Amino acid sequence: MALLRVEGLSKRFGPTLALDGLDLEVRPGEFLALLGGSGSGKSTLLRLVAGFEAPDSGRILLQGRDLAGLPPPARPLGMMFQNYALFPHLSVFDNVAYGLRREARPRAEIARRVAEALAMVGLEALAARRPHQLSGGQRQRVALVRALVKRPPLLLLDEPLGALDAGLRERTGFELRALQRATGAGFILVTHDQAEALALADRVAVLDRGRVAQCGPPAELYERPASRFVARFLGAANVLEGRVAADGAVEAAGGRLALDHGLAPGGALALALRPERIRLLAGPPPAVNAVAGTLRELAYRGDGWIALVALADGTELRVALPAAAAPPPPGSAVTLGWDAAALVPLAG
Template sequence: MPASVEALGRPLAAAAAAGPLLRVEGVSKRFGATTALDGLSLDVMPGEFVALLGGSGSGKSTLLRIVAGFETADEGRVLLQGRDIAPLPPHARPVSMVFQSYALFPHLSVFDNVAYGLRRDGVAKPEIARRVAEALALVGLTGFERRKPAQLSGGQRQRVALVRSLVKRPPLLLLDEPLGALDAGLRERTGFELRALQRATGAGFVMVTHDQEEALALADRVAVLEQGRLAQYDTPQALYNRPATRSVAAFLGAANILEGRGRGDGAVECAAGCLLRPSAPAEGAVAYALRPERIRVVAAAPAENGATAVLKDLAFRGDWWMAVMALPGGGEWRVVLPADAPPPQPGEAVALAWSPDSLVPLAG
């Protein structure tokens, strides 16, 4: 690890406690008749990168603003390193926040933007110079000290905003859609840089995003919020492969939702007109998630865990096709087809099959 990285990260590692870095306990927030957060609880461990993911109005930005101190919870507690930070104003909380707009001072140089918080804290000039130099070296901006924000690219401005927040060595960094203002190619590259920076410093990161791919690629754990509640909180792999509810399955990767009723012998009569044989027997009304990439095109559909569908539409995605299939019992499924073979044509019947363990039971 370079000396600059080690120096920036050392205080954070020393501050890490045995318990959660951040604990949100039963937090509720209402705006008039609208409930933005409804008794939400979650933990963030020291050095963990957590993404808050959800649609508009899910409560993710409200939660971030409550942790930062820009909003006050109506109920519940917010603990940082075991300390209730609710009485503290935003500037007195040991957290930093990076906004989507970066919020850099346009009249200040890169050096002065990064040094701003240290000067407000009364840090000595030699120490400021050393820490700013270390921070800029960490993100490859040595030599940019005298430039103004208007002279930087979007990615460079984002890196300045990041190190301005990290130079004060907070144990927790809050990020409000930090990559949202970047184009697709730069967003991916900057996302990897962001992840590397988090690992190097050891700070806990909590990031709000509406981008599923971004959350799955960067975070250690993803909290999926729905209507102010925590729908599921797990690793990206677990969320994608084992969604707990219909909403999580549909939101993450747009899984096909198969509704049906168990008939007592372990099989499920699917509303789409197929017979399911899941790994575990089911009775009564049930629902399963079936990922598009788990469905295979076969010569003839099997009697169980198979269906014959009609291709409705097709979209080319580089090394694969996304096919929209119409089912005999009604409804549509998304199916991933390999690009190394000619795809079927719209209106053509296609036989499909999947394995029993591809059917993920959904709780609600």
């Protein structure tokens, strides 16, 4: 049985359709990331599951139980907000204990469970402090264990790392993943950060205009995007528009391209080509999977270079080049090449 099943979920805010018959499933103990741009529906979906909004149609089933009509406190799940929402007048201990006290748990049980929760994130020595006496990373961990101390089967996380700087964000992300594995709870993470979603999640659901554009393991989505939208949104892939010639080769980007599997001739198609799969060629170019162009722009990114190369037919390719070798200057004529396996046909 799925831990969470969302069936045909729709929600409007006035004329805006935020969710459009969305279907989604979260498995027991799974870390699922909801990834999408502004207005894609990811935050609306989280709010509907939490009970802060009611759907116009569709069902939300948690462990087979329909959540319709249940207010947020009655739903057997936890939620961690982007701003952490800690009580400023309460100590760390009392913040974490708040939900257990609302349930009228015995004092000894509350003390034991709060101590265990704080020990999981290394904050047992800070139990008497107030939130303003903590660092951003420490506040984030308090908010996390406050949501987990009631042992919910599912935890909802709304951009939980967004307020942290880059270095702390990465380290805290690994801690979050380790904590999810240790507790065995299902996590749903809403994020706009692609690297964060790919690094942390077991599966990533990419949302577009209120629907799931594609859902699967991170490597599958990145290496085999299903559509133009997913290819461009996730990792900024180049999308080449072309046609399949009579001999099975693809005519696109002003050249002849060969894939590692056959295609029916005569049809139009689109191909995804990741920037890091393209390389600069020296010497005579091969007959297929090589194109000539002009290096138009160049930007240094620390771990490498991003180049924009304009081809003769007007196509512009984004190319990721290694930092070890200095690229030619803008304005240079270059030849680009790639392996057949780098070309991924797109369905839509």
